[in-house]
Amino acid sequence: MKIKFMQLRSIEARRYSDMHPDKPQQIRIDHNSTITHVLYREGNDSSVDFQYTANYGPLGIIKFEGFLVYEHPDAKMLSDKWNDTRKMPDNVASLIHTTIMHFCVPEAVSIAKSLGLPPPIPLPQVRLGNDAKQGRVGGPEVA
Numbered sequence: 795m796k797i798k799f800m801q802l803r804s805i806e807a808r809r810y811s812d813m814h815p816d817k818p819q820q821i822r823i824d825h826n827s828t829i830t831h832v833l834y835r836e837g838n839d840s841s842v843d844f845q846y847t848a849n850y851g852p853l854g855i856i857k858f859e860g861f862l863v864y865e866h867p868d869a870k871m872l873s874d875k876w877n878d879t880r881k882m883p884d885n886v887a888s889l890i891h892t893t894i895m896h897f898c899v900p901e902a903v904s905i906a907k908s909l910g911l912p913p914p915i916p917l918p919q920v921r922l923g924n925d926a927k928q929g930r931v932g933g934p935e936v937a
Contacts, residue, residue: 795866795886797893798839802860802901809854809909824849824915827894832882834873838865842890846898848906849916856902858916864890886925891920901924 824847831843842864848856866872868926876882882890903913 795864795889797862797864797890798865800860800893801857801862801898803899804859805901805905806857807855807905807909809911810852811854812915821912823851823912824851825895825899825914827880827891827898827920829876829887829890832873832876834870835863838867838869840864840866840869840873844890844894846894846902848899848902850911853909854909856900856905856909856911860898862890862893862897869897888920888922891922895920 823929825869826845826847826849828845828846828847829842831841833843835841840863841861843861844859846858847859850856864872872882872886881887899914903915906913
């Protein structure tokens with residue numbers, strides 16, 4: 795199981811309000827990665843389309859769309875299961891979502907700086923299944 799290739803297809807970023815350096819405010823940054831499509835390619839490869847969003851609430855948003863190539867011995871079965879149920883095994887989903895976050899967050903940091911938004915860090919860890927009960931890591935950001 796490994797990610798062989800990743801590429802962004804689109805970037806959308808927007809700051810909704812002007813900067814007020816004399817009035818810092820607490821901003822919650824919500825990260826979200828979504829798998830939108832899984833397609834079997836050939837051999838052990840599947841193509842996974844995704845979206846990543848860093849939402850700054852009323853302050854702004856950064857959104858990426860892209861795809862990655864995932865190598866797995868059961869790539870055909872994985873693709874078929876996704877297309878039938880929109881689900882995949884937790885360990886595979888966790889790997890893919892964590893990889894998406896680790897690829898997109900550094901890109902979002904540069905864009906956030908250009909827009910005067912706080913950087914969307916620390917890197918979030920995606921936990922699915924039984925590991926999800928461990929709670930949230932990180933804290934609020936200030937803009």
